[in-house]
Amino acid sequence: MKKINIGIVGSAGYTGGELIRLLINHPAAHIAFAHSQSQAGKYVYQVHTDLLGDTDLKFSAETSEDIDVLFLCVGHGNARKYLEANPVADHIRIIDLSQDFRNDPNLEFPAGGGQAGGARHFVYGLPELNREAIKTARNIANPGCFATGIQLALLPLAAAGVLNNDVHLTATTGSTGAGQAPSPTTHFSWRSNNLSVYKPFGHQHLKEITRSLNQLQPGFGSSLNLIPYRGDFSRGIIVSAYLECALDEAAARELYESYYRNHAFTHLSPVNIDLKQVVNTNKCLLYLERHGDKLMIISITDNLLKGASGQAVQNMNLLFALDEQTGLRLKPSAF
Amino acid sequence: MKKINIGIVGSAGYTGGELIRLLINHPAAHIAFAHSQSQAGKYVYQVHTDLLGDTDLKFSAETSEDIDVLFLCVGHGNARKYLEANPVADHIRIIDLSQDFRNDPNLEFPAGGGQAGGARHFVYGLPELNREAIKTARNIANPGCFATGIQLALLPLAAAGVLNNDVHLTATTGSTGAGQAPSPTTHFSWRSNNLSVYKPFGHQHLKEITRSLNQLQPGFGSSLNLIPYRGDFSRGIIVSAYLECALDEAAARELYESYYRNHAFTHLSPVNIDLKQVVNTNKCLLYLERHGDKLMIISITDNLLKGASGQAVQNMNLLFALDEQTGLRLKPSAF
Amino acid sequence: MKKINIGIVGSAGYTGGELIRLLINHPAAHIAFAHSQSQAGKYVYQVHTDLLGDTDLKFSAETSEDIDVLFLCVGHGNARKYLEANPVADHIRIIDLSQDFRNDPNLEFPAGGGQAGGARHFVYGLPELNREAIKTARNIANPGCFATGIQLALLPLAAAGVLNNDVHLTATTGSTGAGQAPSPTTHFSWRSNNLSVYKPFGHQHLKEITRSLNQLQPGFGSSLNLIPYRGDFSRGIIVSAYLECALDEAAARELYESYYRNHAFTHLSPVNIDLKQVVNTNKCLLYLERHGDKLMIISITDNLLKGASGQAVQNMNLLFALDEQTGLRLKPSAF
Amino acid sequence: MKKINIGIVGSAGYTGGELIRLLINHPAAHIAFAHSQSQAGKYVYQVHTDLLGDTDLKFSAETSEDIDVLFLCVGHGNARKYLEANPVADHIRIIDLSQDFRNDPNLEFPAGGGQAGGARHFVYGLPELNREAIKTARNIANPGCFATGIQLALLPLAAAGVLNNDVHLTATTGSTGAGQAPSPTTHFSWRSNNLSVYKPFGHQHLKEITRSLNQLQPGFGSSLNLIPYRGDFSRGIIVSAYLECALDEAAARELYESYYRNHAFTHLSPVNIDLKQVVNTNKCLLYLERHGDKLMIISITDNLLKGASGQAVQNMNLLFALDEQTGLRLKPSAF
CATH class of the missing domain: 3.30.360.10 (Dihydrodipicolinate Reductase; domain 2)
Structure with a gap:
């Protein structure tokens, strides 16, 4: 199976951690970078300590354009700012977990940094509402x-x-x-x-x-x-x-x-x-x-799952024409 | 201060235990008996184990008429049955913690066992609604x-x-x-x-x-x-x-x-x-x-307090013309 | 991948439920029966209610010999009794989660019910201690x-x-x-x-x-x-x-x-x-x-996992020459 | 009953709050001031919110010498510093809840601020060890x-x-x-x-x-x-x-x-x-x-009680020749 190359911004927080927990076991996922300004250089398991033994991934200070999809796990208000300040290459899809594009789904960003200016439209990523639109979307606003x-x-x-x-x-x-x-x-x-x-x-x-x-x-x-x-x-x-x-x-x-x-x-x-x-x-x-x-x-x-990072992965599955449940058949904790 | 002589029926359950916790520190209360069929003969602290060191009271299989007030801490439906089967002497006030007399406030009981038949009327014991009526009541139906x-x-x-x-x-x-x-x-x-x-x-x-x-x-x-x-x-x-x-x-x-x-x-x-x-x-x-x-x-x-046994003691205070807060200035647990 | 046919006895309890949670997502596992005397006929999700939407398996009153491995999730003392009363066909491996064979690893069972009498020896199933022995074992006593x-x-x-x-x-x-x-x-x-x-x-x-x-x-x-x-x-x-x-x-x-x-x-x-x-x-x-x-x-x-059902699956993986982690790369709950 | 005039320094923290909870119901206690730098001017119930309806006491920025006993509820290391910087009048007993005088029971403080210099010796305030010494002590180091x-x-x-x-x-x-x-x-x-x-x-x-x-x-x-x-x-x-x-x-x-x-x-x-x-x-x-x-x-x-503020009140009772249990017959929360 060809792997999806994935970048995560804001990966040291709760939703970022949960996303990593899901993606390291997802059969079609490859985490290219887990960006964190505050934790760059540390092993992911030094912050998300439950992952000790599960991954040797490190937080990085750098991002890369060699990815297929970018997850934004930053605070509300910071996703739009991030994208305006860091134009994302055209071929990269975006799944934003903040509320920034849920009600105001259009992003415009100026030319600069070797990028042409442009615009991106975000589809509201609730599969039970918008599954067909999600399948053909470029960008997703993940629901609250x-x-x-x-x-x-x-x-x-x-x-x-x-x-x-x-x-x-x-x-x-x-x-x-x-x-x-x-x-x-x-x-x-x-x-x-x-x-x-x-x-x-x-x-x-x-x-x-x-x-x-x-x-x-x-x-x-x-x-x-x-x-x-x-x-x-x-x-x-x-x-x-x-x-x-x-x-x-x-x-x-x-x-x-x-x-x-x-x-x-x-x-x-x-x-x-x-x-x-x-x-x-x-x-x-x-x-x-x-x-x-x-x-x-x-x-x-x-x-944290259907309400955040799990749904984000579900949306990724849809964006990349995978079975919706890929990587999401999770053992309930039950107790 | 003259003590109020108190009987409790159903004293091994949660509301009975909470009532005992309150009454052993109440300056005007004396527990004459803590009736329990299932635990008779045991020390109260063998069932309500937090009371070890606080009281040497024992559960008794017997009740007595040498009391001023009887608290009923039995299950819903059992208070009325108990009172029908065990007519309570006229001079004893009753505070019932079950729901039996909240909506159907009249008890009639037949003559027998050396008692004349009679009737008792229960005042709904929410002091913030009925304080004056409680002060002159003979019997109280304690709210849910x-x-x-x-x-x-x-x-x-x-x-x-x-x-x-x-x-x-x-x-x-x-x-x-x-x-x-x-x-x-x-x-x-x-x-x-x-x-x-x-x-x-x-x-x-x-x-x-x-x-x-x-x-x-x-x-x-x-x-x-x-x-x-x-x-x-x-x-x-x-x-x-x-x-x-x-x-x-x-x-x-x-x-x-x-x-x-x-x-x-x-x-x-x-x-x-x-x-x-x-x-x-x-x-x-x-x-x-x-x-x-x-x-x-x-x-x-x-x-268990304002919703049950605390309010029952508040009602007792009103029935016996005590300051409403007597024995009820409790240290909050806070955490 | 050829599936391992699995029978579970005692599948309505905690360890039985946890085993089912693991096996329904295990790529090489097929649950042939989930036996429960008390719950036979019900859907598994009616008892292990977190599995609603995950499996349509039902508890059965019947067992079958058309299995590769039998998990025993019954109470301590009952595993030995069960095996004595219900001789298990020779080709079936047994993984017992009770303590019955941990310290007394030999079972002898009489001839009867179409079976020859025989004996089974249980290897203590702690992979970090006995991995090589487990790989060639027929029967496993899963640790406490x-x-x-x-x-x-x-x-x-x-x-x-x-x-x-x-x-x-x-x-x-x-x-x-x-x-x-x-x-x-x-x-x-x-x-x-x-x-x-x-x-x-x-x-x-x-x-x-x-x-x-x-x-x-x-x-x-x-x-x-x-x-x-x-x-x-x-x-x-x-x-x-x-x-x-x-x-x-x-x-x-x-x-x-x-x-x-x-x-x-x-x-x-x-x-x-x-x-x-x-x-x-x-x-x-x-x-x-x-x-x-x-x-x-x-x-x-x-x-319930490394201490019971997870380790039992780990042992099954070893018994059947699978990668030890198959079906056990679980998302931590973390919080 | 003549009331004990009480000052508390550090009364906005956990042990300070618990001390207030006890003292407002203590029959011989009068809180002269509840000092807090950070919360001065606020009602106590604005910080210890469970006390709403129980006391109209306010935190004060001022202390006073018109007290019989001073409780110190400040952090470890700060009690000694406080006493060195703020010499306490001779007639005032001190009960320190920090660890500052438990192992090093002597305080020396210089003359100044209208005070002669002097020294204070702290008795380790575990009544089950030192009850007689506590009764005649001037200063108490409350145990951890x-x-x-x-x-x-x-x-x-x-x-x-x-x-x-x-x-x-x-x-x-x-x-x-x-x-x-x-x-x-x-x-x-x-x-x-x-x-x-x-x-x-x-x-x-x-x-x-x-x-x-x-x-x-x-x-x-x-x-x-x-x-x-x-x-x-x-x-x-x-x-x-x-x-x-x-x-x-x-x-x-x-x-x-x-x-x-x-x-x-x-x-x-x-x-x-x-x-x-x-x-x-x-x-x-x-x-x-x-x-x-x-x-x-x-x-x-x-x-917070026998391990801190309750024991501090027990020590106060001993210092002032009260029954040891005064104000400390507390209703257990039990559940």
């Missing part, structure tokens, strides 16, 4: 973690045009969603055995969710009321959603099963679900129940 | 844990008559809420780092909540949409609630502060809150924010 | 979880003949080590945020450890003083060991690196280690320091 | 958390003069032992579900332990081999200790019971113990078993 879990809970309803009432959402995320930098809310003594609400009604992922729902159901204009919680676990996002909806439970189940029939990672469970079922996997599991005039949907994902 | 956290989030709105729209509620509870008996959902390997939804839209506490809201706002008929979660911590309940409401944030704050001004355990926080602030205390902390046309309220309580 | 972590910490010293003083060992295990059946010490409300000692100086794995050390250093007779702890996490074992030893630190490092040079899963770390580095992997990481006249070694493993 | 748990496990043996062999110790501490400042090893994503060894054989508390053992058993010179672990919980220390010792189990039990008979907070348990039995209490529970020629002792304490 909350955005993934919530969209997968709602897309079939939008596709059926029945998303006509306000949606009530609670979503609880693991601590890895907050990144590597220490902060008061990631201190163990504070976070263990604790729960707290943050950014109620104002989470930044609502915008990309709304765009996607409008894509499937033009004119969608109901409210998405989202209460995000900080959870006292490290991996995973569980979403509960409900709305008034005329579909009966059997019809709703049929709708979801039909919508996801050809999607390998997203499944409707016949029985209630719990967050750990998907931890350390690229899957999304869904469950639904009808109560009175309301339909309730539960969605579970791993924020 | 979810019910306490949710009511304290909503009572001021009902008192102001502005609870006129559907309420959207998420509430996550610690594992001690599920009691002592092992089950698949209390197995550590399953529950650690996990979250799951249970009894959505159908939790049994909704009934007592609705009754209380109607008491303050007659005709209240909006929906209470409650998604309960099982949390991966042992103590505490965090509730987030929101509804459309015309009050602006300042007016809402003033309303809550005014409503709880004379209640020692319930406080409105000026800044956002997190669950551990109240763990191992009898307090409820509240926080509110306005977003668009919606008012959001967060409520935190310890399910 | 504590036994694996402790032996890997000590084998190089025994091989060098310098294990001449008492060894002081502390080992803390995750809750999955205690199995699926609920018990007071696996109740979440008890185990979360808790630690406790059990079976000090008397853990059943000491016997197999002592046998292995004697195999490498005949006459080894020092004490192994082991204090096992129950940890408040679900996966993993961390061992700290120390003993008086004349090797200086550089010589000790060289000894360990040399001993494990050709073993893909066991590595000496140049810096201190922490348990989560190996969770959800088949690896063992080691670290050593010298203090005064003492050498300290730390060892970390995942009790 | 590991030091407390380990000494309470060994003091009776030293008192009996039978501590004649090397002691093997493992001690695991909660995250609050590491203080409030964020660090890689207190990041939730790292510490949750994790264990790791730190400072093996070299923990700074060994020195004060050795001093105390020599005080009871002059000439004590055996090794204390201590492997400290970072635990994945916030409160508590569990120690396991063993050594060769000629005492049989009954004699050992009798020795421990006798030694601690008059100490209200330290108890020998007749059955095995687990860490959570003492969390949120000032107690130490001990358990012992004999195995072969070895005696094993387990000790559990709460690092």
